[in-house]
Amino acid sequence: MTTTAIPARTQDLSEGTLGMALLHIERGDHLAARRCLAQAVAGGVSAGGNASLFHGAPALEFVLSHAGHAGRVVRDAVDGVVDARLAAARRRKAAGALPHLAEFDLIRGLTGLGALLLSRGADSPRLREVLAYLVSLAEPVRFEDRELPGWWSTVGPGGEEMHGGHGNNGVAHGVAGPLAVLSLAVRHDVHVPGELDAIEVFARWLDAYGACYWTTYDELVASEPSEPQLVRQSWGYGQPGIARAQQLAALALGDSNRRQAAEATVLSTLTDPSHLGRIFDATLCHGWAGLVTIARAVAADSPAPERFSPVIDDLSRRLAADLDRLPKPVFMEGRSGARLALYGTNTTDWTSVLLIT
Numbered sequence: 062m063t064t065t066a067i068p069a070r071t072q073d074l075s076e077g078t079l080g081m082a083l084l085h086i087e088r089g090d091h092l093a094a095r096r097c098l099a100q101a102v103a104g105g106v107s108a109g110g111n112a113s114l115f116h117g118a119p120a121l122e123f124v125l126s127h128a129g130h131a132g133r134v135v136r137d138a139v140d141g142v143v144d145a146r147l148a149a150a151r152r153r154k155a156a157g158a159l160p161h162l163a164e165f166d167l168i169r170g171l172t173g174l175g176a177l178l179l180s181r182g183a184d185s186p187r188l189r190e191v192l193a194y195l196v197s198l199a200e201p202v203r204f205e206d207r208e209l210p211g212w213w214s215t216v217g218p219g220g221e222e223m224h225g226g227h228g229n230n231g232v233a234h235g236v237a238g239p240l241a242v243l244s245l246a247v248r249h250d251v252h253v254p255g256e257l258d259a260i261e262v263f264a265r266w267l268d269a270y271g272a273c274y275w276t277t278y279d280e281l282v283a284s285e286p287s288e289p290q291l292v293r294q295s296w297g298y299g300q301p302g303i304a305r306a307q308q309l310a311a312l313a314l315g316d317s318n319r320r321q322a323a324e325a326t327v328l329s330t331l332t333d334p335s336h337l338g339r340i341f342d343a344t345l346c347h348g349w350a351g352l353v354t355i356a357r358a359v360a361a362d363s364p365a366p367e368r369f370s371p372v373i374d375d376l377s378r379r380l381a382a383d384l385d386r387l388p389k390p391v392f393m394e395g396r397s398g399a400r401l402a403l404y405g406t407n408t409t410d411w412t413s414v415l416l417i418t
Contacts, residue, residue, distance in 0.1 A: 071100050071101045071102075071103070071104070072101045072102065072104075072106055072107065072116060072117055072120065072121065073115065073116050073120065074114070074115040074116065074120040074123065074124070074392060074393070074414065075115050075168075075346075075391065075392055075393035075394065076389075076391050076392075076393070076394070077101060077391065078097040078098075078100045078101045079097065079098070079101040079120055079121060079124055080120075080124075080391055080392025080393065080397060080398070081097050081390060081391060081392060081397045082094045082097035082098050082101070082124050082128075083124060083127065083392060083397065083398075083401065083409070083411050083414075084392075084397040084398075084400055084401050085097060086124070086127055086128045086409055086411075087401055087404070087406060087407075087408060087409050087411055088404070091128070094128060098121075098124070098125075101121070102121065106118050106121055106135075106138070108138040108139075108141055108142055110145075112139075112142045113142075113168065113169045113170065113173055113174070114167065114168070114173030114174060114176060114177050114414065115168050115169070115173065115414075116169075117142075118135060118138040118139050118142060119139050119142060119173070119174060119177050121135055122135045122136060122139050122177060123177055123180065123414055126180065126181070127409040127410060127411060128409070136181075139174075139177065140187060142174065143171075143174050143178070143187055143190075143191065144187070146164070146170070146171055146174060147171070147190055147191065147194060149164070150164055150165075150171065150194055154197075157204070159202070159204055159209070159213055159214055159215055159226065160198075160211075160212065160214055161214055161216050162214050162216060162217075162218055162229055162234045162235075165194075165195070165198060165212060165238075165239065166229075166233065166234040166235070166238055167232060167233055167234070167238040167416060168233050168234065171191055171194055171195065172195065172238040172239050172242050172416075173238075174191060175188065175191040175192060175195060175242045175246075176242050176245070176413065176414070176416060178191060179242065179245060179246060179249060179251065180410070180413050182249075184251050188246075188251065189251070189253050192242070192243065192246055192251065192253045192256065193253050193254070193255075195239040195242060195243055195259065196243070196253060196254070196255040196256055196258075196259040197211060198210075198211040198212045198236075198239055198259070199211060199255070199258065199259035199262040199263060207278075209226070209228075209281075210228050210236075210266065212228060212229070212235075212236050212239070213226050213227070213228050214226055214227060214228075214229065215227075217229075217275075218233075218234045223277070224278075225277060225278030225279065226277075226278055227275045227276060227277050227278070228266070228270065228275060228276040228281065229274075229275045230266075230267060230270055230271050230273060230274060230275055230276065230298075230303065231274060231275075231297050231298040231299070231302060231303070232296060232297055232298075232302035232303065232305075232306060232415070232416055233296075233297035233298065233302075233346075234297070234298075235275065236263050236266060236267065237263075237267060237271070237302060237303045237306040238306075238416060239259075239263060240260060240263035240264060240267070240306045240307075240309070240310055241305070241306040241309050241310075241416035242416065243256055243259055243260050243263075243313070244260055244306070244309035244310045244312065244313040245309060245416070245418075247260070247312075247313035248309070248312065248313065257313070257314060260310050260313055260314060261314065263310070264307060264310040264311075264314075264319065267303055267306070267307060269286055270286065270287075271300070271303045271307075272287075272289035272290065272300065273287055273289070273290055274290070274292065274298045274299070291335060291336075291339075292339070293339040293340065293341075293347065294330050294331075294336045294339070294340075294352075295340075295346065295347045295348065295351055295352070296345060296346060296347075296351030296352065296354070296355060296415060296417075297346050297347065297351070299330075300326055300327075300330045301326075301327055301330055301331065301351075301352055301355045301356075302351070302355060304323045304324075304326040304327045304330070304355075304359070305323070305327070305355050305358060305359055305416075305417060306416070307319060307322070307323035307326075308320055308323035308324060308327075308359055308362060308363075309362075311323060312362060320363075323359070324359060324363050324368075327355065327356060327359050327369075327372075328368065328369070328372060331352060331356060331372045331375075331376065332372060332375075337379075340352070340379075342383060342386070342387065342394075343379075343380050343383035343384045343386070343387055343399045344387065344393065344394045344395065344398060344399060345392070345393050345394070345398035345399065345401075345402060345415065346393045346394050346398075347394070348380075348383070348399075349376055349379045349380035349383060349399075349402075350380055350384075350398055350399040350401070350402035350403070351402070351415070352376050353373060353376035353377055353380055353402055353403075353405075354402045354412055354415070354417055355417055356369055356372050356373050356376060357369075357373060357405065358412065358417045358418055360373065377403065377405075380399060380402060380403050381403060384396060384399045384400065384403060387399060
């Protein structure tokens with residue numbers, strides 16, 4: 062297997078042909094899937110520093126495994142990526158530095174790699190190492206004479222420096238991602254020391270701060286929590302994605318009050334015209350496709366799923382109306398992901414790449 066870091070986006074799960082293959086696999090069109098996969102790997106597959114759940118060898122394993130064809134060569138490459146990322150995280154921690162989001166987040170970091178290892182369907186020492194790392198993020202750290210959450214970062218999601226740092230709250234780049242992975246691990250009966258305590262820490266943080274995309278240092282030390290922001294609500298950032306993570310946490314903890322609150326948040330957010338009026342596209346990442354996929358998963362884990370039927374129907378209509386306006390054919394911000402959501406099937410468990418299931 063060639064393991065070179067190359068700039069082409071074909072091996073990218075979000076923007077490349079690799080992600081587009083997921084649609085064909087879910088629909089059973091294996092010929093079209095093979096064409097996409099062949100294009101994705103034609104220039105080599107990255108197992109270097111840019112490899113993650115959404116790029117390179119880990120992304121390739123995710124797609125192949127959901128087609129039933131991930132082999133040992135690919136998995137060995139992924140294991141090397143995981144080991145390198147864990148080693149880098151240990152060095153950073155030993156140096157007393159704060160993590161960058163790319164160290165731990167879903168899209169680029171160890172949360173995504175943990176989700177991938179969990180999707181293999183078997184417990185392993187390497188999976189436990191990743192989960193233990195995510196648990197460690199729940200431990201407060203001292204930095205420049207301040208006590209901060211273990212996931213606090215000085216660098217924003219776009220790589221920009223943020224004065225005083227921030228605690229990112231979303232599923233894609235923030236603490237809702239580790240919360241979802243640890244909660245899903247409990248559901249898969251994979252346990253590590255401190256797992257339930259970490260779930261509590263992350264969930265309570267989101268109780269306090271999850272109404273905002275992220276939390277600044279000034280907001281952290283303020284006497285009163287910030288007012289909820291009227292912003293776009295989506296899978297990657299905002300209340301719907303966080304509420305799904307909170308529902309998963311509630312199921313892991315056996316906390317019926319938390320589950321009820323999470324479900325109520327999904328219902329209220331996805332029926333509020335002030336929120337719906339801020340959705341402008343059909344994508345998984347920011348639009349109707351991500352929202353309807355969340356709503357289906359929340360309904361499936363609710364004791365009263367019928368409450369969500371009107372919401373799911375409304376979101377599906379909006380998705381169908383806007384889908385063909387998407388200019389790109391890709392997974393996260395294009396037609397492939399939107400069509401997966403519109404079809405509403407999850408035979409291959411493709412939604413696990415978003416930590417929705």
